[in-house]
Amino acid sequence: MTRTAAQRIAALFNDRFASRFVALGAAAFATVLVPYLLTRSWSDEALEAEHWARHTAEVSDSTSQLMFHLRNMEAATYGLLAGVQAPSLRTRYDSSRAAVDPLLERIRSMTRDNAEQQVRIGQVKATLDQRLPYLDAAVTQTDPAERAASLGQLERMLNEGSVGDVVGELAAAEDRLLIERTRHAARQRDNVRWLQTLSLVAQLLLLGGIAWVAERALRRRRVAEHRSSDADTRSRAIVDSVREPIALLDGGLRVVMHNTAFVEFYGEPDAGPQGDLRELGGGAWHDPTLAQRLVDVVTRDREIWDYELRQRTVDGVQRQVLVNAKRIALPDDTDTAVLLTVNDVTPQKLAERQALELNRQLEGKVAQISEVNRELEAFSYSVSHDLRAPLRHIAGFAEKLRGHLDPSVLDDERARHYLDVISSSAARMAVLIDDLLLYSRLGRHAMRVHAVDMDKLVREVREMLSSSRAEGRIEWRIDALPTVPGDETMLRQVWQNLLSNAIKYSSQREVAKIEIGYRLDGAMHQFRVRDNGVGFDMEYAGKLFGVFQRLHKASEFPGSGIGLANVRRIVSRHGGRVWADAEIGNGASFHFTLPVRQDHSANARDVTTENTQ
Known part of the structure; x- marks a missing residue:
């Protein structure tokens, strides 16, 4: 009725086999889904890289326009200050002047993702904020002397550094970005092609792996089935080696399996493997309360924990045992099963009774000693009190004697020594009594x-x-x-x-x-x-x-x-x-x-x- 070792191993094998095929299925799914997702992701990245490349090209174009208009403004201003009489110079200046600020703002907006470019644009903006007011004033001058002075100042300004240098750095940085982003887009396209090739190879390898795992799993299952009989024998030997009686009962409380210790206690069931528990052991199980509780275990899924029972086993020994029972589910059977274990506690019970008897005797001895101690303390306390009065008399009369004696007698060293010994001994005895009283009180006070x-x-x-x-x-x-x-x-x-x-x-x-x-x-x-x-x-x-x-x-x-x-x-x-x-x-x-x-x-x-x- 129990599940054999072969069945347990087979179930374990089936679980492992199923889990491996689930893993292989997941791997097959992954070899299709992952390349698709990566291909889509890298394609999106390639498109984005191309977008940024176009964006960089637009920034470079705007930078070139800004450079053109700045140089055009400087040339027109130089010509006007030099006395060139050409109305188109002022028109060129005004046209470029109107285009500079929108271009600069457009470049700033397009390069917000680049902190270095923003710094360069800030430098250009700061330089223009200094030079543009001067240029605006210079192109409106008509006095020859003022023009000559402004021309010299313009030449010095241009010699100190042109704003075109900073704009050139801005354009060069954008050119570098354009090259880098173009290369990145090309790499992404190459990655997509390589991924498609690798995914094809992986799918082929996966198919081969599935075939190899299936063949290996079948071979291991055959080996596990060969070992199942040995495992079942070992399990039976382990159960039989347990010195506590163990039995498995069906719903009718019939013994369907037991270990060797159970037979030693209650004998072999007369009806073979289906013997009734209540008929075993010559009436050892004829306990109405236990019988009802076993029925409750079967019908109501209750448990029995350490039910104490006195039994006479087949060897004629009266034993004190603890019975435990629990309903269990067997995976290979739908019928109700009860696991019954018996623990022989006869030696422990004997030891407990001996310990109780020894404790009773010890309590009697302690009570006797306690009574003797109380009597001794009462005696010492009484004696100490009774000795105080004689000591006071001895000390007092010694002092009175010292006062009544003739001074000539006190001059005698021996007589004086006798009186000193009496007084000091009385004082020492008083100290001893006080200490004895203290000692007695320490044992009595709470x-x-x-x-x-x-x-x-x-x-x-x-x-x-x-x-x-x-x-x-x-x-x-x-x-x-x-x-x-x-x-x-x-x-x-x-x-x-x-x-x-x-x-x-x-x-x-x-x-x-x-x-x-x-x-x-x-x-x-x-x-x-x-x-x-x-x-x-x-x-x-x-x-x-x-x-x-x-x-x-x-x-x-x-x-x-x-x-x-x-x-x-x-x-x-x-x-x-x-x-x-x-x-x-x-x-x-x-x-x-x-x-x-x-x-x-x-x-x-x-x-x-x-x-x-």
Whole structure:
């Protein structure tokens, strides 16, 4: 029922054969039409060239007339000024004078297509505008002395250059145009004759080409028919190699073609190639909903996409499959055909159930850890509050004791040392409690996310911290920093902790150098704080961000050991991470990242990640 490879190749061949004959027909038409059009076009051009040749001849004739009248006027004026008593001189002058302006205007009109000639005509016009008034006045003079003076001036004028020279150039240019246009007309006539000859040769070649193409097409068709059986075999092998069951059904849902995988799943149809689909697989297809949907595919041209069905196949295995069906049109048959494919998703379904179970277990573990974290935070918050009152009592009574002791006792260095230790230890414990409370609050308070100008924030923190260093000076190098989404109060705490550490651990340098860098790394903003302080051993870098973890003695550098833990907690709640690298004696660099787009679920982010890092 399907179209065989031979039929497909034959159809392809017919399409190519027809297209080639259409192309040959078009070429034959072109060999007749194109020469005709070119012949007509070149004939028109030849006629036009002859017209322009006549036009040039007319311009040359008018130029010659203009030259004659100008020379006639000059000769008549010369004779009159020289005292020749001949009435015909004045008549000649008047006649030529009346003809000059119309001739000049006619030449100007006829040469409007030639810019060079227009320039020459303009020169002639300008020269005549100067000389004609003089000539008009000269021919009317009667006084002998004035005539003699005018005669001398006329001779000088003629010696300086005659207007006939410019007119001569005008005439010479027209003569050249006449020769060129005459030659062009001759070439066009020759082109027409050559085109007619070539078109005849092309038509003869085209007829020979048509005969050759027809013979070659028939030979190639015979070769294609010989290859069709091999192509059909290859196509069948490709379909059989697909591991998904594929079947072609007719309008009565009978299997008319299938691949090997279909037989492995449902067995060979008992009735041969026309077996009913519903009788295959020992009832695997006895699903009323699917049966109705298959009928809709046949009768209403609907489609079935990923219909999930549980089947027991002929190998006795219970499978979860996805059924797809679509009505298709077969070019070699008018009957309805349905393409049916089956996708075995049993392994995927098992994996999905296992993943759901693992997710359920993980959610339970997360809930337990979250509860433990909340209890730990509540405990630390309660302990911190409960320790404040005893500390205040210790510090207060130590001061009262200092005031009640006899001055002679305070003179004792040991006694004074004991009191100082009590007071300083109480003050240090108060700082630790405050830092612990801050750490607890950072895990409990909701984030207020909005746009934070990091450049402005760093400037404010820098100004506040720079004033705390009494000795030495600080060189700052700060890159341009972006605006990021986040909690401004928390991010201020991050910068305050990192910059105060940079100032503190570079305080022993004569000039402290602190660099604040930035770069965009994909979907994350990456910030860096680098100093030239004492640095630390990277072997102990894992302790840096723990609570009450210090890599230097308190006597060398004061601090509670909670600042970097706060930094990690804040950065983690924003969806970023923090790390450090350093070298002993060469300073340290602290890096942290923040997402370009803030996840609004950050307010509900648990501190589990921080406590398990």
